Each structure stands twice: as C-alpha cells, then as structure tokens.
Amino acid sequence: MTPIRSLQDLIHLDMDAIKAYEQAIKACEHEKVKTQLRSFQGDHQRHVQDLSEELRKLGEQPDVRTDLKGFFIEAFTAVASHGTKSALMAMRGNEQLTTARYKAALDLQDVPDTTKGIVRKNYADEQRHLEWIKMALDQEIWKQEQPAQPGQP
Numbered sequence: 410m411t412p413i414r415s416l417q418d419l420i421h422l423d424m425d426a427i428k429a430y431e432q433a434i435k436a437c438e439h440e441k442v443k444t445q446l447r448s449f450q451g452d453h454q455r456h457v458q459d460l461s462e463e464l465r466k467l468g469e470q471p472d473v474r475t476d477l478k479g480f481f482i483e484a485f486t487a488v489a490s491h492g493t494k495s496a497l498m499a500m501r502g503n504e505q506l507t508t509a510r511y512k513a514a515l516d517l518q519d520v521p522d523t524t525k526g527i528v529r530k531n532y533a534d535e536q537r538h539l540e541w542i543k544m545a546l547d548q549e550i551w552k553q554e555q556p557a558q559p560g561q562p
C-alpha cells in the first residue's frame with residue numbers, strides 16, 4: 410500500500426470514529442463520561458484536519474467523505490441498546506481498532522518526518538483514549554455518584 414493510500418485510510422478511520430462517538434455520546438447517560446467522550450471525538454476531528462493538511466502538502470486531495478462500512482457498524486448496533494456502559498463497551502472495541510491501525514502506521518516508509526510526527530501524535534491520542542475507556546469500565550464509572558458541587562461547572 411502506498412503511503413498516500415495509508416494516510417487516506419487513516420482519515421477514513423478517524424471519520425468513522427467521529428461518527429461512532431456521535432452515537433456513543435447520544436447513548437451515554439452520565440455527564441462526566443459524555444464530556445470525556447466529546448473531548449476524544451474532538452481529538453479525532455483534529456486527526457482528520459492534520460492528516461488532510463499533510464496530504465495536501467504532499468500534493469494529494471484528501472477524501473473526507475464518510476463512507477461508513479465495516480468496522481464500526483457492529484459497534485453502532487451495540488450502542489443502539491443505549492446506556493453509558495454499552496456506549497463505553499462499543500467505544501472500547503473501536504478504540505482497540507484505531508489504536509492497532511495507528512500502531513501499524515508507525516511503520517510507514519517513504520514519508521516525510523512531519524507525516525511520521527503526526528502519526529505518532531495521533532497514536533498517542535489513541536492509546537490515551539483506550540486507557541481511559543478501559544479505566545472507566547474497570548471502575549464502573551457509571552455507578553459512581555456525581556452530585557453537583559457548588560462552584561463547579
């Protein structure tokens with residue numbers, strides 16, 4: 410696979426992740442978790458922007474259409490059952506996939522250092538997303554009381 414093709418695939422992967430997060434955020438019933446998921450979704454949006462800009466620098470027109478097929482559809486089904494736990498479980502599966510795909514992309518050959526830097530940075534985001542979701546599931550974060558505190562947003 411050409412490096413350009415690989416970068417384009419990563420853009421599609423991040424686009425899928427944005428859509429999956431949209432579903433998960435809707436399904437989520439806990440404000441604290443929702444906030445975290447929104448921030449992860451924002452990271453994926455940044456990935457799309459950074460990778461698209463990089464592709465343009467390499468003389469390619471990025472394809473940012475969402476063609477949702479394959480990987481995330483099963484997760485959508487899981488999320489459709491609604492609730493914070495199912496949203497987190499679906500996104501754990503998705504983040505395992507995105508983390509693995511970014512890890513594989515670290516080996517990209519014949520790409521500029523700037524491209525490698527972006528892939529490394531995005532991979533670090535993916536590891537962070539996956540770790541947080543695993544932690545939230547381990548600690549059954551949805552069972553914790555979250556009373557509103559005066560003076561806190």
Ligand SMILES: [Fe+2]
Nearest residue numbers: 504507535538
């Ligand atoms: Fe992620």
